[in-house]
Amino acid sequence: MNILSLDASNQTLSFCLRSQGQILSLQHHPQAHIEHLPGLLQSCLDTQGIEARNLDVVAILSGPGSYTGLRGTMLVARSLLSLSGVPVMLRRSPEIMLYACREIASPVLVAQSVRQQQYYFAVGQYSPSHPSQTEGIHYLLAPQIGSHEDLLQALQSFACPVAGDWPENIKPNPRIISMRSFAEELANWAENDFNPTKAAVPLDNLIPFYIRPAVNPPVLASDAKAAQN
Template identity: 25%
Template sequence: MKILAIETSCEHASVALLVDGDVMERRLEGHANHSEHLLPTVRSLLAYAGLELDSLDAIAFGAGPGAFTGLRLACGTVQGLAIGADLGVVPVSSLAALALQGEGDAVFVATDARMGEVYSAAYRVSGGVNGAEVTECRRPMCTPPAQLALPPDGSWFGIGSALRVYAADLPASLLARLSAQNAVAVPRAADVARLAASRYLAGEVVAPEAAVPLYVRDKVALTTAERLARGGRA
């Protein structure tokens, strides 16, 4: 199986290529340069592997939630590549991909959504790194950090930037049930590719024109009044 994956939901973007269980990954440094370097990185990775785009089985992308510009970039790029090569697309939640970097089978993901809010979700993780699967226990949502909550039972491994950015605002009840945490991990294209492989085999492939980002939150900016209320400047 051969799957190209793109993940640009945050400032740490990456491109990966999964070939028969082995994954190669390239990172794109610098949020402002993602659009400039994304396609050259894709071409470089394919050339390194000795593959043409139309020899792939599918193209996957981190569908979010995350930065709106990054999600549109990944989705638009994947749509263009897939249409040109007559391939299907596998959208993968960026939060689900991040869960693969957690420890144990119960992983709570919380990333900085900006504007004083957090994207979060909870997953059960199973399988090895090349056949990974995640089961959604709590759907992705966007809330203030003080409103974060875990599923009712057990302890959870916490992962994501929100655990660092909003450390002082997280509920004590949530922190008490985290077995450990990783506050520096970011979604990776390699993990998007691994999840996409399982979903491709399950037939979870869409036509390029049907691929859409997972926004969760439609509002992308605060009003002047809201910025002032939060202590910002007009």
């Protein structure tokens, strides 16, 4: 099984090429322009002697993250699907962070800084056998936007390990798990749990997930709580 995974959600272009359970190439290109991605990928495939049409799946992070980076990786995925018929697996950052924490026998609070003093966060666990799971993810607190106060409140409520970003002015929880690139875990997930006949994303659904304050902004955690009271 030949797998290509892409992550350009932050300031680094990352991709992973796996085949038959082994990593053939794992590359990180800090500050690289997204326009360089097709050439970097083609060079990697040529070096490994793999043609694009022989890829079994391309796995990408759909967001949230850099507008330009997400748009660029989505265009690559759309091209591979439309021109070579390569199935596409999409995952959002909370999902891949929870998958990366799959060996932790408890829920995890995952957080990503999305704009100044705001975080996209959730509490959940990778649990493929759970009856309410979606793509193996069981949420105890659904993904939402909140402040660092909302993060602290969630941590106090669930008393669980933390993965991802954390406010610099707050003393970190000693159980924090740091992760900056999702390319390797995306490839792992695609190889171990992706079923292209059931979970492949249609071309029309290959859309980046952005967090835009001016266009249907997600509800802040604090506002959602106030609305319930």
